[in-house]
Amino acid sequence: MPQTLPPDKPRGSGHAASSTPDLVSRPRRSFLAGLLTAGTAGVGALLAVPVVRFVLHPVLAKTTEKSWSDVGTVDEFHSITAPVQKLVQIEQLDGWRRTLSQKPVYVVKDSAGQLVVLSAVCTHLGCTVPWVDKQNKFICPCHQAMFDPAGKLIGGPAPRGMDVLPMKIEQGMLKVQYQFFRQLTPKKEVIA
């Protein structure tokens, strides 16, 4: 048995020679072949553009415009002395589907008396934090994280205070942009 394979021989080289005089036409034919290959590749690449854009749409499309949910009229919150819980309608887009859900938020006043909207999701493990009027603080029922009336962390396992949501006032209506934040991190980080 031979120890090494013989070199790869061109196969069927006699085949082409039988139908065309090989030596004469080969350069012309191979130039044409190159031209056709390049042309096909070019047209193919051009046609691939819409296909690639089509496939990449969910990745490249601008994130859906930020949607604002109504919290209530500003007048409603003028004279609040303690955090007020409100349910906001939020809309989530999933391709061609739209999901509506309700999320609780708190309208509170910060130290300067300005309205602030807080997410009710505990920054610890994501339970919804209730306002405990008797003790004048937020106390999470899951692991007893505690926050002051403006949402500042005052005790318990939570890594940071309650998360402030972006808000704006339009024609007397308090609007909030509901967001989800990463839990268990000392720094606030939007995830959706």
Next chain:
Amino acid sequence: MNEPGASNRSPESNDSVVARLIRWNDARTGLNSLLHDALDEPIPGGAKLAYVFGSALLFLFLSQIVTGVFLAMYYVPSADHAHTTVSYITKEVSGGSLLRSIHSYGSSAIVIVLLLHIIQTFVYGSYKGRRELLWVVGCILFALMLGMAFTGYLLPWDQKAYFATTVGTNILSEIPLVGNWLKQLLRGGTEMGTLTLSRFFVLHVFLIPALIFLFVAQHIYLFRKSGAAGPVSADPTNPNLPSEPFYPKQLVMDMGFALLIVIFVGLLAWKIPVMLGPKADPSETVFLPRPEWYYIPVFQYLKYWKGWTSIVGILVIPGILGLLLVGLPFLDRSLERRPWKRPLSVGAFAAVFAALGFFGVQSHRQDEKNPGVATQLEKQRQHEEEFMKEPFQPELVGASGGAEPTNALAGKGQTLFTAQGCNSCHGDNGVGTAAAPKLIGVGKKFDSAKLESLLKSPNSAMQLGGMEAVDLKQADLDALVNYLQSLK
């Protein structure tokens, strides 16, 4: 094998990397000889523009596969979602309208090129001389392509798709004895519905394409076996004209024609995107369905047959015509190929085409002449345009199981459910999350008293899962329990 004169150089030395790579590959795959076999196919009488249609069809079929596969990336074949997803493709997805339009115009292009291919084969008498099976397989492919067009038309599930397919499938029930059964089989029931859509989807995307692959392979094999027939003057069994290899001239012509199709279909798809009408509404009673243009002559022809004669019109005449078409190479045994020497077959063939053209024109004229029909068709066209202008409406998905609470107390309970944060573990409307089980149907498991006691003092399994005792006023607790009971 390796003739010394075939190459000036020894293949082992001085060769470029590419040449060595090609040789390496060829030694293992035989690709070069395959290519030679494909490209050096002899064409008696030389390359001709008349021969471009077959490869153009292959090219168009590939284009349909590519665009179709990608359209399926967003399409959902169900009566609930089909229209929304096609609307999403058309109005939202980048390149979606273009891709869908290329797919849609591509189907029209296939019908046109298919007809040209058949006409060329017929006029040149290229079905003669031991080419019966080649012709029969071609006829099967023709039928399969028409099947693709018919099944694909329903998939967008808009008004015209729905009603045109309703009419199209109704024709089946004219067939005696088995007609109604066939119609139900195709529709997946007596009426058009989501099962019809699923069936058409499977036919359009899996079954018919698989058959087309099979028969295209046979068609090409049989074509290569019998060889190209050449011009009308050539003897079909033993062409004695000097031949020219397929490559380069015929290949350049084929590719040129394919490029022409690309440009034409591409421009059309870009400048005049295919429309999508409003979603199918089966309760609509005045909608006038019109099929795709290539089915219009048949649509018109079927109008002429009413009552008992419809069997003749729908079954007997098309059956005879179909048998004549398929059986052509068996019936026409002469080897004469020049069309002017075959007046009977060419005349009959031309007559059928003339009739189809006549029916097409008739249909158009009848629609224009009847004012009621013309206004309705115009109205439908306007509805389509209006729908196209509307922005895309995503489908509203209520959280599942989230029917509106049935009474005020349950409504209050729902508010509490969210306010107390029950939903952060048990999910909106109690659908459940990874953190806690769903509460839908919990009312069947426990009565109100048990639910209340569980809320006040969760059992050990619940406590292990992180469930806290609920501390609420009795009225609120009642409301919450009532809401939990309402979750079904």
